[in-house]
Amino acid sequence: MPPVELLLMLLLLATVIVVARLKDLFAAAMLTGIASLLAAGLFVLMDAVDVAFTEAAVGAGVSTVLFLGALSLTSRREKQQERTRILRILPIVIVVATGAALIYGTWDMPAYGDPDAVIHHHLAPDLIAETEEKIHIPNIVTAILASFRGYDTLGEVVVIFTAGVGVALLLGGLGLRRRDAGTEEES
Amino acid sequence: MYVAGMAAIVVTMFLALARAAIGPTVFDRILAVNMFGTKTVLLIAVAGFLTGRPEWLDLAIVYTLVNFTGTLAVLRFARFGNLARDDRKADRS
Numbered sequence: 482m483p484p485v486e487l488l489l490m491l492l493l494l495a496t497v498i499v500v501a502r503l504k505d506l507f508a509a510a511m512l513t514g515i516a517s518l519l520a521a522g523l524f525v526l527m528d529a530v531d532v533a534f535t536e537a538a539v540g541a542g543v544s545t546v547l548f549l550g551a552l553s554l555t556s557r558r559e560k561q562q563e564r565t566r567i568l569r570i571l572p573i574v575i576v577v578a579t580g581a582a583l584i585y586g587t588w589d590m591p592a593y594g595d596p597d598a599v600i601h602h603h604l605a606p607d608l609i610a611e612t613e614e615k616i617h618i619p620n621i622v623t624a625i626l627a628s629f630r631g632y633d634t635l636g637e638v639v640v641i642f643t644a645g646v647g648v649a650l651l652l653g654g655l656g657l658r659r660r661d662a663g664t665e666e667e668s
Numbered sequence: 669m670y671v672a673g674m675a676a677i678v679v680t681m682f683l684a685l686a687r688a689a690i691g692p693t694v695f696d697r698i699l700a701v702n703m704f705g706t707k708t709v710l711l712i713a714v715a716g717f718l719t720g721r722p723e724w725l726d727l728a729i730v731y732t733l734v735n736f737t738g739t740l741a742v743l744r745f746a747r748f749g750n751l752a753r754d755d756r757k758a759d760r761s
Contacts, residue, residue, distance in 0.1 A: 485678065488678045492682065495685060499685075499689045508688070508689075511697045511698065511701045512701075514705075514738065515685060515700075515704045518708040521731075525711075525712050525724070525727070526715055530724070530727055541705065541734060542737060542738045545741070546738065546741045549742060552745075
């Protein structure tokens with residue numbers, strides 16, 4: 482792994498450890514923004530600029546704002562609660578086990594940038610050769626996202642829409658209740 | 669030269685992260701996050717030139733937009749304590 486990516490990974494690790502240990506939730510929300518920016522930087526260095534931009538816009542932009550919205554409706558500090566030893570250790574065990582499972586899963590993947598990987602053998606050349614004559618869209622990425630993978634993209638949009646509706650309902654019933662209360666106050 | 673610039677940017681990222689982590693005031697943290705966003709922009713720009721793809725500069729400029737809007741929202745939260753209510757009421761109180 483090149484040194485810059487290694488350093489960014491270290492920074493990411495430091496950030497998430499600080500986030501987990503902070504009791505001030507406002508600061509934690511800020512630091513999750515930093516973690517997103519770091520992830521975006523890593524994605525850019527891995528040539529996935531579209532993924533990186535989504536990460537920066539959603540992770541550092543919108544989700545920080547959503548966190549702040551949630552904080553304005555709840556409390557700015559994490560509640561101190563007595564926890565038994567098991568409850569203290571259990572989360573880190575689950576996180577480490579999940580992470581280990583995910584890393585184990587990557588062992589079967591071809592190495593990053595490996596020219597012998599399966600995807601570089603038949604799929605990418607076929608798409609580059611045939612996209613233009615099949616559906617007459619010059620930009621191959623657009624063609625894949627909006628046409629070949631159209632249902633997948635539609636599903637993603639539905640997931641995001643559902644998540645947005647859920648958050649909006651949780652944070653105050655789409656603003657309906659609060660607006661009613663406001664007009665009552667003024668009248 | 670690009671490598672030296674990259675190293676300098678990563679070092680400042682460490683410093684900004686330290687400032688965001690220790691605080692002590694809210695504005696230290698907001699400024700640290702804003703600066704971290706700027707460092708990300710610079711990192712992408714330098715990485716673009718380093719790997720021979722100067723068009724990443726355009727991408728980096730769009731990141732400044734996200735960074736700026738996010739900082740505005742956070743500052744608004746820090747000033748008024750919420751994001752949705754009317755400004756004028758908050759000003760009077």
